[in-house]
Amino acid sequence: MAATLATIDALLKDYYLEYIRNVMNSEVKLLKLFARTTEGWSGRQIIFPVRNSRNSGYGFRQDNSILPVAGQQGYVKSLITAKIFYGRLQLTGPSMVESRDSEGAFARALSTEIEYGMEDFKDYFNVILFGDGSGKLATIEAGITLSTVGNNTITVDSTRYFQTNQVIGFVQAGVQVASATVLTVNSTTSVTTGPATAASVLVIGNTIANNGDTGATIQGLLGIIDDGTDVGTLQGINRATNPQWRASVLSNGGVLRPLTLDLLQRGVDIAYEKGGGKIDRMIAHMGVRREYIDILTPDVRFSPLDLKGGVERELMFNGQIPFDFDRQCQYNRVYMMDTPTIRLFVQDDFHWLDEDGSILRSSAVGANGQDLWEAAMRWMGELGTDAPVRNTRIDDIFQTVENVVLNN
Numbered sequence: 001m002a003a004t005l006a007t008i009d010a011l012l013k014d015y016y017l018e019y020i021r022n023v024m025n026s027e028v029k030l031l032k033l034f035a036r037t038t039e040g041w042s043g044r045q046i047i048f049p050v051r052n053s054r055n056s057g058y059g060f061r062q063d064n065s066i067l068p069v070a071g072q073q074g075y076v077k078s079l080i081t082a083k084i085f086y087g088r089l090q091l092t093g094p095s096m097v098e099s100r101d102s103e104g105a106f107a108r109a110l111s112t113e114i115e116y117g118m119e120d121f122k123d124y125f126n127v128i129l130f131g132d133g134s135g136k137l138a139t140i141e142a143g144i145t146l147s148t149v150g151n152n153t154i155t156v157d158s159t160r161y162f163q164t165n166q167v168i169g170f171v172q173a174g175v176q177v178a179s180a181t182v183l184t185v186n187s188t189t190s191v192t193t194g195p196a197t198a199a200s201v202l203v204i205g206n207t208i209a210n211n212g213d214t215g216a217t218i219q220g221l222l223g224i225i226d227d228g229t230d231v232g233t234l235q236g237i238n239r240a241t242n243p244q245w246r247a248s249v250l251s252n253g254g255v256l257r258p259l260t261l262d263l264l265q266r267g268v269d270i271a272y273e274k275g276g277g278k279i280d281r282m283i284a285h286m287g288v289r290r291e292y293i294d295i296l297t298p299d300v301r302f303s304p305l306d307l308k309g310g311v312e313r314e315l316m317f318n319g320q321i322p323f324d325f326d327r328q329c330q331y332n333r334v335y336m337m338d339t340p341t342i343r344l345f346v347q348d349d350f351h352w353l354d355e356d357g358s359i360l361r362s363s364a365v366g367a368n369g370q371d372l373w374e375a376a377m378r379w380m381g382e383l384g385t386d387a388p389v390r391n392t393r394i395d396d397i398f399q400t401v402e403n404v405v406l407n408n
Helices: 029-035 093-098 109-129 261-275 286-299
Strands: 045-053 074-081 083-092 136-139 152-155 167-172 175-185 190-193 207-210 248-250 281-284 314-317 321-325 334-337 342-352 372-385 392-394
Touching: 029 109, 029 281, 029 321, 029 342, 074 372, 083 109, 109 342, 109 372, 248 261, 261 334, 261 392, 286 314, 286 321
Parallel strands: 248 392, 281 321
Antiparallel strands: 045 074, 083 372, 136 207, 152 190, 167 175, 167 207, 175 190, 281 334, 314 321, 334 392, 342 372
16 A cells, blocks of 8 residues: 555654744834934923014004004924833743744744834834824724623724734723723724723724823824814914914815815915925825826826826925825825924934843742743834924825725
């Protein structure tokens, strides 16, 4: 009787490739953009005056008339304080021992946790850079009373910023009222969590943030390039009484409309007209990129890559303004930036805490000591602006949204 694969199965080995395949998309374009334009500082806070009104003491008069009433410049004070961002990882002593060389593991547990950990932390940081400073990741779309003993299936406007095992916080009026762990991301609008820490009643309009982040996150583009609708007070300045502290927002009342070259030009022009802004960078979601390419396609010249707006590898507007795209940008929106007016003010850049000379710290002390080792990462700073009026945001742009659940 012939030997078969079934009869020699005990003799066969499994063949393992020598490296880990990373299938997570961790490109963080906005963070990379601001990383090139950061400003360092130390101390308690950044304070600078903002000129917000002109001297109005002028006018034409007849001979021997009373002169215009004297005027003066107007100023307000801008305040920027540092926000603190942390990341932690933990692994056991035996896990490090058993994965210390290629003979026993595909990669060292310690090195992969450190490498991929920093990647994950920056991935979330990039999401917050697009936000309004509240830490909001989603909005509740259907009322629910959270269960503290069973699972909770929650309907939200979007699940694109959620991932399995993430601990999320439920927020009412700026206060976190409960938290729970994400078990599954069911669809683009549904997420299931484990039992909540409190039997809170959630209503439409309540929000969800990363656990504990509410009120502690850095400001984001949505708050900076805003006319006061989303963020009424920015860097201590009230936008209702200081119109020069408002960016221009071209919206359509929540009704989606096509992207046009004229609409983009309006965004460029209004930034210049209102504040002398010189738009030098645009950024949007990839769905908006497809809409932009559709505008340019009828004007292809000679080569599929030579579009009216530039080259597909780096799309341009008017031949000189880069039109960039980030997967974590909100849908239906274009941010138009005068980039010198927006900065990451960094006190302490991303780094593993090693002030005592070591990244790892042991938990094997005390009566409840364990063979656990922990590392922590820290970043301190804030995203700030000295002239939001020189920037523009275009809302309510139609785009096709793919039915994809993102696991960031």
